[in-house]
Amino acid sequence: MYAVIETSGRQYKVSEGDLITVDSLDQEVGAKISLDRVLMTGGDEVKVGQPYLDGANVEAEVTAHGRGPKLVIFKLRRRQNSRRKRGFRSSLTTLRIAKINA
Secondary structure (H helix, E strand, C coil): CEEEEEECCEEEEEECCCEEEEECCCCCCCCEEEECCEEEEECCCCEECCCCCCCCEEEEEEEEEEECCCEEEEEEECCCCEEEEEEECCEEEEEEEEEEEC
8 A cells, every 4th residue: 555645744654564764853763753734545446535535644763863865056257256055955855664554
């Protein structure tokens, strides 16, 4: 069985036991959370929400917090001697999907 969930404005296809990396959540490591924005569940029977499924949720556990790879933003205006170099690393949270309740 799988589910399509939405968190932080992004959609993820998950199954039980999967590890997913999402934008940073304000939860401690080891905390159990419930993701209730379920767009679709699949398996033997496919259910599609409009936009979300009523009564469906995905239980997950926070396993780690970290930061993503460094992205370099380099802007150059040619022949103007104008350059700007900036870096960015996003804060991420890793979740382990425990159970899908459909």
